[in-house]
Amino acid sequence: MTGSIRTQTTDKMLVIGATGQISRALQSQFPESIITSSRNYSTNDGPIVDLSTIHTDSSEIDRFLQKSKLSSVIIAGAMTAVDACETKHTDAIRINASGPRLLARICANYGIRTIYISTDYVFDGLAGSYLETDQPNPISYYGTTKLAGEVGVSKENSNSLIIRTTWVYGPDTNAKNFSSQVCKSFESRTPLMVPRDQISTPTFNRDLALKIFELSQSTRTGIVHVAGGQRMSKYEFAVALAQSYKIPADLIVPVATKELQQSACRPLLAGLKSHEQANIVRPFLRKPLPVD
Ligand SMILES: NC(=O)c1ccc[n+]([C@@H]2O[C@H](COP(=O)([O-])OP(=O)(O)OC[C@H]3O[C@@H](n4cnc5c(N)ncnc54)[C@H](OP(=O)(O)O)[C@@H]3O)[C@@H](O)[C@H]2O)c1
Numbered sequence: 462m463t464g465s466i467r468t469q470t471t472d473k474m475l476v477i478g479a480t481g482q483i484s485r486a487l488q489s490q491f492p493e494s495i496i497t498s499s500r501n502y503s504t505n506d507g508p509i510v511d512l513s514t515i516h517t518d519s520s521e522i523d524r525f526l527q528k529s530k531l532s533s534v535i536i537a538g539a540m541t542a543v544d545a546c547e548t549k550h551t552d553a554i555r556i557n558a559s560g561p562r563l564l565a566r567i568c569a570n571y572g573i574r575t576i577y578i579s580t581d582y583v584f585d586g587l588a589g590s591y592l593e594t595d596q597p598n599p600i601s602y603y604g605t606t607k608l609a610g611e612v613g614v615s616k617e618n619s620n621s622l623i624i625r626t627t628w629v630y631g632p633d634t635n636a637k638n639f640s641s642q643v644c645k646s647f648e649s650r651t652p653l654m655v656p657r658d659q660i661s662t663p664t665f666n667r668d669l670a671l672k673i674f675e676l677s678q679s680t681r682t683g684i685v686h687v688a689g690g691q692r693m694s695k696y697e698f699a700v701a702l703a704q705s706y707k708i709p710a711d712l713i714v715p716v717a718t719k720e721l722q723q724s725a726c727r728p729l730l731a732g733l734k735s736h737e738q739a740n741i742v743r744p745f746l747r748k749p750l751p752v753d
Contacts, residue, residue: 472494472532472678473494473495473496473529473530473531473532474494474495474496474531474532474533474534474535474677475495475496475497475498475507475525475526475529475531475533475534475535476488476495476496476497476498476534476535476537477497477498477499477510477512477534477535477536477537477538477564478497478499478536478537478538478539479497479498479499479502479503479504479538480499480501480635481537481538481539481541481635482629482631482633482635482638482666483537483578483626483629483666483669483670483673484497484535484537484538485633485634485635486631486632486633486666486667486669486670487535487537487670487673487674488504489632489667489670490667490670490671490674491670491674494674496531498510499538500512500513500538507525508521508522508524508525509521510522510538510564511560512536512538512539512555512556512557512560512561512564513552513555513556513560514555515560515563515564516555516559516560516563519563519564519567522564522567523567526567526568526570526571526573527571531573532573532574532677532678533568533573533574533575533576533677534564534568534573534574534575534576535576535578535673535677536561536564536565536575536576536577536578536610536614537578538556539556539557539578539607539610540552540553540556540557540603540606541603543582543601543603543723543725543727544723544724544725546601546602546603546606546725547601547602547603547724547725548724550602553602553603553606554606554609556606557603557606557607557609557610558606558607558609558610558613559609559613561577561610561613561614562610562613562614562616562617563617564614565577565613565614565617565618565621566617566618568618568621569617569618569619569620572620573620574618574620574621574622574677575614575617575618575620575621575622576621576622576623576624576673576676576677577610577611577614577621577622577623577624578624578625578626578673579607579608579610579611579623579624579625579626580603580604580607580625580626580627581625581626581627581661581688581728581731581732581733582599582601582603582604582607582727582728582731583597583598583599583604583607583608583611583625584597584598584599584604584728584731585598585599585600585728586600586659586727586728586729586730586731587728587729587730588730589660589661589728589730589731589732589733590661590662590688590692590731590732590733590734591686591731591732591733591734592686592734592735592736593625593683593684593685593686593735593736594736600726600727600728601725601726601727602725603725604728611623611684615683619682620682621682622676622677622681622682622683622684622685623683623684623685624672624673624676624685624686624687625684625685625686625687625688625733626664626669626686626687626688626733627661627662627663627664627688627731627732627733628661628662628663628664628689628695628698629663629664629665629666629669630663630664630665630666630698630702631665631666631667632666632667633666639698639699639702640702640706643699643702643703643706643708643713644706644708646712646713647703647706647708647709647712650712651712652712652713652714653699653712653713653714654714654716654720654721655695655696655698655699655713655714655715655716656694656695656696656715656716656717656718656721656727657694657695657696657715657716657717658694658717658718658729659694659695659718659727659728659729659731660692660693660694660695660729660730660731660732661688661692661693661695661698661731661732661733662688662689662690662691662692662693662732662733662734663689663691663693663698663701663745664687664688664689664742665689665742665743665745665746668689668742668743669687669742672687672740672742673687685735685737685740686733686734686735686740687733687735687740687741687742688732688733688734688735688740688741688742689741689742689743689744689745690741690742690743690744691744691745692732693745694715696713696715698745699713700713701745701747704747705746705747
């Protein structure tokens, strides 16, 4: 690893994954401090960054990081389609692991801190909720690539932090996320099958963004878990979301995970806890959620 050649940094940070839920929660709360970047567009003259092709040409991001005097790069871009990862192995490993690893190496060259956002899918779901010190054992290709990303980023940049989180919800316009699926099911009057046997700890996206921001400003390295302080099943989570949005939950149908016949295995008893209570954010917000 190359030592730092930078002596001065600004308080600005670059977030990879501009269109994602977590990136947008960061942008909405810290617009002055955040430059976002994705494979198709960027804000504030940030670089275009495609984690799947960065290994063939990293010159644009390299030039940007060399000049930018950023304090940190937050890697919130990922291939998050868990079932697609089972068949698109090359994309999944590049986007979730080797791309972030290379980015962390470039950051290290310029003395820039790297924050990699990860998941409780690195665990097998036999005995959650999990602490930072628990042994990962992914049961899906998504989880395997995210664990490889954690290891690679940590190896390349000694000033890096892995932040694991889970079941992120809250104001967001992204039609892909789970909150949006609950709303869409109501709007289209289409039943939504939701597992009653998957357990985790839902995390409010604005609480998560605040914690990510705080931790990015700290000197913490290693792994931290940031999650909501309440365990519930995915079915209970869906019903709670519907109640928060003040829509009926009658179309939310509880099922067993195996009935969904998904390509990837899901950790059932998952969820996160932390050795540091400060990283456990609010339990599920039982009040109307802002829409965005
Ligand atoms: N949301 C959750 O419940 C949750 C739970 C645990 C962990 N996490 C972790 O948190 C991170 C962010 O999650 P999220 O919910 O914000 O994700 P998301 O809403 O699914 O967004 C993923 C982001 O990654 C970007 N991306 C995909 N392929 C890329 C590539 N080749 N190069 C650069 N960017 C690419 C997407 O850009 P495009 O729009 O161009 O596709 C999008 O901006 C991920 O690492 C995920 O593993 C999320």
